[in-house]
Amino acid sequence: MDKKSLLKSWSYTFLGLAVLALGSDPSTANAQNKPNIVVIWGDDIGVHNVSAYNHGIMGYRTPNIDRLAKEGAMFTDAYAQQSCTAGRASFILGQHPFRTGLLTIGMPGSDHGIPEWSPTISDLLKNHGYATGQFGKNHLGDRDQHLPTNHGFDEFFGNLYHLNAEEEPETYYYPKDPEFRKKFGPRGVLHSTADGKIEDTGPLTRKRMETIDEEVHEHAMNFVDRNVKAKKPFFLWYNSTRMHVWTHLKKESYGKTGIGLYPDGMVEHDGFVGDVLKKLDDLGIADNTIVIYSTDNGAETFSWPDGGTTPFHGEKGTTWEGGFRVPLLVRWPGVVKPGAVVNDIISQEDWMPTLLAAAGEPDIVEKLKKGHKANGKSFKIHADGYNFLPYLKGETNQGPRKEIYYFAQGGELNAIRVQNWKIHFATQAGNIATGIRNVPGWPLIVNLRADPYEKAPHEADLGYLRWYGDNLWTFVPAQGFIKKFLSTIPEYPFQEGSSLNAAGINYMSLKAADALKKLETLSRPGN
Known part of the structure; x- marks a missing residue:
């Protein structure tokens, strides 16, 4: 192809043609037959820290995360953002965080957070009869108005910040003045519901960090059980605290690999992923559940050995590839071909239109531009994501994102x-x-x-x-x-x-x- 045609169309050279349609589109069914959606996120986990990507070169295995690669698609060119808050905002809001002002790490005591005018995936799924739950790290604002349960989620249990902020009150120089702690200190692990109830279950101390993911997991699985029993489709966003610094492991996990603290934490994290997949199997809903595994940003390597590893230049916080590239594994039985490797560009913003299309609303981006009502609220925004559903179903041979x-x-x-x-x-x-x-x-x-x-x-x-x-x-x-x-x-x-x-x-x-x-x-x- 000559230079002129490249200037016109930026020739499509991607290799991701392995995603083929294998079955009918579940989004056309009634609410009970709409696909459940389970999104599992790690924290600061680099592409190369998942053994499906590194083929065992790191010396430890993540068999449960790898299972998603075997039973679904593995993306090589998946993008999040350069840090925690930005990556989470891009996913749940479907807009580039430059628009929403959420490019920088959220801090305790700050009044900056998720804007009221920005719909979440959960807000939009409410129109389709979904139960919505978020469990684990949020990092989208410190105040009550920023909580997930004020933005389309029925239930939230988790922490609001990065782990090293949570443990600041236990550090040497942290002010002892109770008024300072009240104004600028981290809030505790919160349990809130959409009816306005907020319970502070206590601070996330270094000791509690050893087992906080167990608490998160228990609440998340309880949410799944309740909604399966109620025969209601659900959207679960499950946010692990692993592998953000600083890592505090329980005795049973420490030394598990014999390689280091980070590998030990990855193996523990992989175990929770396995428990989620087993729950879907045991409840008989795996075939009608979309499972997505990813994370918020690239690996943080400067904190090694309590940090990730990446072959890409740069790391978390930079705009080199190492700061933005993330693992992405997607399983959807009957839609995504098992074992597919996809080289097309995809970004976290793309999941809003893609998941809404899976729920039966493929034109959500255009609706939001014109003005759209969801979850009892009116929204008019510019969503930056692309609908990947036709690509996942094999109806097109190229993904829609180019930039x-x-x-x-x-x-x-x-x-x-x-x-x-x-x-x-x-x-x-x-x-x-x-x-x-x-x-x-x-x-x-x-x-x-x-x-x-x-x-x-x-x-x-x-x-x-x-x-x-x-x-x-x-x-x-x-x-x-x-x-x-x-x-x-x-x-x-x-x-x-x-x-x-x-x-x-x-x-x-x-x-x-x-x-x-x-x-x-x-x-x-x-x-």
Whole structure:
């Protein structure tokens, strides 16, 4: 294919043609026959920490997670976000977290969180008769208004933050003043319901961290049992605390592999995944249940040996591939071909339209743009996900997503991927805490098929520079995608993000924020 046609269509070179239709579409049935949805997430788990991906090179196995690869599809080019809050927001809200202002890690005491105007998958599934439950880590806001049970979930049991924030009150320098703790300290493990009841079951201490996933698992399985008995389709979002730092294991798990703390934790985590799959088998509902396994962001490697491993450049908190790529395994008997390996690009935002299509509403993205009522509320937003259901069913041979936007924690667009090509406008050296943003004179170009690990000598190697010069044509098509994305910002609701670093605050940033608000007001219908 010549360069002209590449500029026009960004030639489709993906290999993921193995997902074929094997049965009828369950979304056309009545509510009782709609597929159950079970989404299991780890935390900070890299692609290479699952043995289905690493083929045992790490020395331990995750047979239950691997089972999903054998009985479903394994995605090689699955994307989340660069850190916890952003990754979780992109999934449950179906919008890029740049829109929802949730690019930065949520902190205890902050008033920043999930906006009221943004529907969740659970809000939208309510129109289809689903029971909805979220169990485990939330990380989408500290206040009551941010709780899952105020955003479409019938029940929530879990913690609100990253584990190292939960244990801050036990550290040496943490203020002893009770008023400080009340204002800025982490809330306890909460159990809430949609009727407004909120129970604080106590703090998530280092000791409780050893067994908190057992508590989460018990509540989640109780939710499943109740809804199967009631013959009601359910959506379960099961969020493990493994493998976020710092890892505190119970005696039975510690030393299990003989390799290290992280492998021991992965084996424990895999056991819970196995228990979930066994529950579906025992209840006789596995054949009518979509199971998705993934995580929120790439591996955190700087905390090794209490940290993950990735062959990709970079890690959590950066906009290299190592910060964004995640494991993704999808099982849906009768729809997804067992043992399929998919190389097409997919992002966490894509699950909102895909799961709604599975429930019988394939046009949810367009409905939300025009205005849509769900769960007793009205929403009008720009969802950024694509419906992958036709692809999963084998009705198309290419996935609908062609682009990935790599926004940093502070809202800077560092890179874009369009099909095979990734263009870095800025790069990050270091990790989530020490990362320094570097802006080159000209953007860096990477072909993620020729160099998926971004290992090419990008500095001054003559071979790369010649190759780079031959591929400057990639800039213009990429700019078109960026303009299209940004053009939708003023037309729909937008929340300005927060930051853990105040160094970016200056007169120009305040003027830019004011200009954006004015543009937003002028562009809204009726203004």
